[in-house]
Amino acid sequence: MLKFISRTFALVAIVLLAIVISPTISNSTPSTQAVETPAALGTQTQNPDVIVIDVVAAKDDRVDRLAKYFAAKASPFTPYAPNFIEVADRYDLDWTLLPAIANLESQLGKMIPAGSFNPYGWNNGNFKFGSWENANETVANGLRTRYAPSGEITPFRIGKMYAASHTWAVRVAKYQADIRAF
Helix, strand or coil: CHHHHHHHHHHHHHHHHHHHHCCCCCCCCCCCCCCCCCCCCCCCCCCCCCCCCCCCCCCCCHHHHHHHHHHHCCCCCHHHHHHHHHHHHHCCCCCCHHHHHHHHHHCCCCCCCCCCCCCCCCCCCCCCCCCHHHHHHHHHHHHHHHHCCCCCCCHHHHHHHHCCCCCHHHHHHHHHHHHHHC
16 A cells, blocks of 8 residues: 555656646746737747747638529529528538539429429428428428438438439539539
């Protein structure tokens, strides 16, 4: 038992000594105070241990890109681009998935059963939605709950269940790439 206590004490002493002499811990400035770096002051530093990184967030331009894509394809979805992005984010879907499925199934809403608002071929095209927003919400929810309750939803993961065609997933993925490139 004495050996265990001695070894534990020695280990604690070594760890504390390492913390005290560590070059990454500064005793000159309390951790609750902000420190201005030389880069923030507009000066250059000669200290090789200092790394200054500027992080600039990219603008989320998905709505604009999708609206332009819809407009270029003369889709009735053009004013609904924000809804597509909002629904995709809510259900953790790739933002290009719903438009890509709609492109394959209905040419972006141009070829649907009259008054159905069903651009996805949902329920073999027999389902009638009340609006484009309702269709997006219902299909996104269905993709998440029926086809992939967790994890990433890709055309290849859901294709065999969603459509009878063995080329469905490849074609949806191609439309996704087209949308991203637009």
